[in-house]
Every structure is written in C-alpha cells, then in structure tokens.
Amino acid sequence: MRIAIVVYDGMTALDAVGPYDILNRLPDTEVSTVGVGAGPKRAEGGLGVVAAQDLSAVTAADVVLVPGGGKLGAVMRSERLHEWLRDRHATAAWTASVCTGALVLGAAGLLDGRRVTTHWRAREHLARFGATFVDERVVVDGSLVTGGGVTAGIDLALTLARLLHGDDIARAVQLSAHYDPQPPFPPVHPDAAAEETLVIVRDRLGPR
C-alpha cells in the first residue's frame, strides 16, 4: 500500500503531518511526501518539511492526500501538480484533502459535482469548483475523502484507516496514537461562535 502526501510552500504543516503519522501506523503501508520538486518546503510559520520525491517519481499511489494552507498561491496555479493529481486520482483507491487542500483538488478539476468539506473559513469557495459543501468533519463521496480544517486531518486519516483496513486495525491505530481528544473548550460550531471569538480569529491570530 502506497500513500503519497503532497507538501508545498505555504501549507499548514499539521494538515499533512496529522495524516502522515496516523497512516504511518498502518501495516504494510509506505507513506511518503511528494512535491513540485523534491526537497524542503516552507510551511506556514516557516517550518521546513521535506518532499521526499518530485511528482515525476510517484507514478502510482493507492492514496493521494493534499493538505491545505492559508495562502495557497502557487499550488492553485500549478498545471503540473493538477495534471499529476488528475492522473493519480484516476487509479487511486482514495483521493483525499484536509482543510483548504480541497481547493487544490478543485483547481485540478476533481470536485465537480462532488460533496465536499473544508475549513469553515473556506466554505464559500467550494461552489466555484462545482462542489457542494457538506457541513461534516469528514465527507466520503465515491473515492473522494475530504476533511475539515487542520485538526480534522486526524479524523480523516482514521476514516481512511478504517476504509483501507477495517475497524479492528483502525481502532488499534486510534489507541496507538493515544487519540482521546480533550479540547480545553467545548467545541463550538463556527456559525454559533461568539462574534468576539470570530474577530480574534480574523484579526489577531496567525498563521503568519
């Protein structure tokens, strides 16, 4: 089983590394990173994450996953990346995105007519790719699996673990990753969040 995670300048590192470390626990599975050009990419905040291979070296994968980022920039315009995503999607068992990685799949033409989720701040952008936003943490539509923002990558990866290997293995992966989340605040749906919280998110927080 081969899983390829796309990494690029400006991505949110956790979008990629959450799934990486969950999927890396699966038996008989090789998880690797791929980029437009091999070598270090500069994620949000400046963190260097290495693309182990250039796109050209990955000619088949069972799962392809695209993380998101706050400023997608070049990956929304890279015809080379989009063609590679279309080619891999054609034969992959699952094509996945986390957060605004869905918009990259959209730019590649893979979301037309599909049910999709993304980071709550990016919901309104899905329509221009012909996708219908679904307000769920993880959405499976055919061979397309999309997750909400950032931390949703962990739930998405466990969903993939279940789809690939069944409940017993996925349950063990969840335990192995000690995934018994305890957010300090009761999670609030973005539509129900206090205006002052939304203002802080918009005006005071990174990523920079």
Added chain:
Amino acid sequence: MRIAIVVYDGMTALDAVGPYDILNRLPDTEVSTVGVGAGPKRAEGGLGVVAAQDLSAVTAADVVLVPGGGKLGAVMRSERLHEWLRDRHATAAWTASVCTGALVLGAAGLLDGRRVTTHWRAREHLARFGATFVDERVVVDGSLVTGGGVTAGIDLALTLARLLHGDDIARAVQLSAHYDPQPPFPPVHPDAAAEETLVIVRDRLGPR
C-alpha cells in the same frame, strides 16, 4: 514570545507539528525548531522535518517543547541536549513535552519529584526519573507541562495557549484550528482496551 520546539531523528513528527501549528496561531509569537545541529531530521517513517537552528543559537526561550518518539536513541544520551534543556528550563516560563518526550526531559534531570504524563505505553518508565505518573491528558506541575501520546500535543498546546494568553485567545485558536475532534471510535482508556486491540498495537502497527 519565543517558543522553541526540539526536533530530532526518530521523533514522532505529529508530537512536534501539532503544537507547532497550534502555537503558531498565537499573537506576537515566534515558533521555531531547534536541534542538535541545524538541518533536516528524519522523523519516524522517514519524514524530513528541518531544525531551523542549532541548540547554540537558542540562548533563551519562553517555552521549550520536546516531542516524543518510539525509539529515542541518541536524545536520551545527548549530554549537550540535556544541558541545553536544563539551561532553558531555568528561565523558561514553561517547559513542555509530548508523549515520550517526557523521558527526554527525565534524562535531562528535569522530572525528579514531578507529576508527569506520557504515552500510555511508556508510563512505567517515568519512575526511574523520579517522576510520578498522572493519568491525565495534560498535566501542569509548576512550570512543567506534559502531555499524553502523540495527538495529546494538540490539547497540550491549547493548554499552553490558555496559560500564555488566556481563555479568549485560546478559544479562538481552537476555532481557528477547527478543533472539534470526532474520533471514529469512542476513545477507550488503554487499561480498558480489548486484548485483541492491544495485540494489534504491539505486533502489527508502525511506526516503523
């Protein structure tokens, strides 16, 4: 505010990157990576994560965080790292670990007499550093903040966000990171896990 996250060969990347991406959202905060030698480190599974600076370049930090890994190897024996951790701990507002990163703090002599948590599979190792295991997701004891395994780094980082900036900012960071976790299986305490699940964790799963 300066936050330094130690990265090293063999670490679990998510232990470092979960906190990185949460803390990177804080206002007026610089989060960077530091290692025994600058440059790419090879996390479990082979993922390359770059140490932006050598230890010698980070002579003060408000927060120091050490991720864990399945095979700690060199970081348990690095006198240079241990001395650096002791020096930073002496003036840092918070010294933190995720998962088996606690054992690295222990090797540096920072856990004696402290209340500490770690990955459930590493619980029994804390006693040899003079620490008392506390069966909680995140434990704050003085200026020491320790988290459970792997995914606990997100809860730990949000706890740090709250300690550093208060509830309003931390709540906004949680929303910004879309942290409304929905594990596919109801979390089970390791002591209550089915024997067959524990056998899978021990014998069939990575990280490799």
